[in-house]
Amino acid sequence: MIKPKTSLAQILTAGILFFAAASIPAGAAEVRPGPDAGEAVLHGEALARLNCARCHEVGIAGESPRPAAPPFWSLSDRRPVATIAQMLIEQASPEHTDMPTFEITQKQAEDIAAWISWVQPLAHGRRLVIENCASCHAVTLTDESRHPDAPPFRLISKRLPIEALEEAFAEGIESGHPDMPVFETDIIQLQDIISYIASIQTVD
Numbered sequence: 251m252i253k254p255k256t257s258l259a260q261i262l263t264a265g266i267l268f269f270a271a272a273s274i275p276a277g278a279a280e281v282r283p284g285p286d287a288g289e290a291v292l293h294g295e296a297l298a299r300l301n302c303a304r305c306h307e308v309g310i311a312g313e314s315p316r317p318a319a320p321p322f323w324s325l326s327d328r329r330p331v332a333t334i335a336q337m338l339i340e341q342a343s344p345e346h347t348d349m350p351t352f353e354i355t356q357k358q359a360e361d362i363a364a365w366i367s368w369v370q371p372l373a374h375g376r377r378l379v380i381e382n383c384a385s386c387h388a389v390t391l392t393d394e395s396r397h398p399d400a401p402p403f404r405l406i407s408k409r410l411p412i413e414a415l416e417e418a419f420a421e422g423i424e425s426g427h428p429d430m431p432v433f434e435t436d437i438i439q440l441q442d443i444i445s446y447i448a449s450i451q452t453v454d
């Protein structure tokens with residue numbers, strides 16, 4: 251774990267929270283990085299859950315335990331994500347004195363930043379599907395589709411490979427499906443939607 255430059259009590263609290271987080275039941279519908287996410291992202295997630303989660307929401311949705319600490323999914327609204335590793339290494343959030351400083355290595359900072367980058371498009375994609383698709387499709391790991399014919403997104407890869415989604419959209423998925431509306435999505439939005447859909451694919 252990264253040692254906060256603060257008191258032992260805070261270190262202990264972080265450790266206790268880590269164990270509490272580790273005991274979230276397996277059934278909790280939380281999106282986790284798949285095996286293709288890469289070592290940096292996985293390591294960054296572990297560091298974030300251990301060191302940052304007592305103040306920040308570190309996942310792709312939800313509010314921070316400490317309201318003043320921005321949820322990680324929203325950080326790109328605030329600063330370019332590419333600057334976060336450097337911010338952590340320089341031990342400072344320039345304007346914000348409330349953010350603690352950490353003794354952190356270059357690699358740890360980069361891995362946390364990789365995790366933060368990973369959650370941005372997923373969080374964006376999730377918001378987009380909730381706004382645009384959830385009226386018909388199931389959009390999480392556990393909900394039901396409201397339109398009887400609309401496949402739950404978590405099962406889409408049984409119908410067509412995720413890699414084919416972008417092209418399918420470009421050609422208009424809707425063509426064969428009268429009930430499915432036509433969307434004008436720009437390419438970034440579409441990529442974020444697809445990243446999110448890919449992240450919730452279930453095996454069974």
Ligand code: HEC
Pocket residue numbers: 252297298301302303304305306316318319320325328329334337338343344345346347348349350352362
């Ligand atoms: C003790 C609570 C606390 C912990 C632990 C904490 N933060 Fe923060 N962090 C904050 C608060 C509060 C702010 C917002 C400060 C403000 O806006 O004045 C913040 C802001 C930030 C920002 C935005 C800064 C900016 O200038 O845009 C980043 C990035 C960040 N934290 C990353 C992290 C990371 C990474 C960790 C874990 C290694 C972490 N924080 C741990 C409280 C915390």
Ligand code: HEC
Pocket residue numbers: 379382383384385386387397399400401406409410415423426427429430431433443
């Ligand atoms: C008004 C209801 C409705 C909305 C809103 C909707 N869909 Fe659909 N969608 C459907 C239905 C119904 C089907 C199944 C059509 C069929 O199989 O005949 C479908 C099928 C799909 C398929 C599978 C296509 C295939 O070939 O298997 C994908 C992918 C999809 N929708 C994505 C989306 C996305 C992404 C959004 C939001 C941007 C969205 N849909 C919004 C109704 C909807």
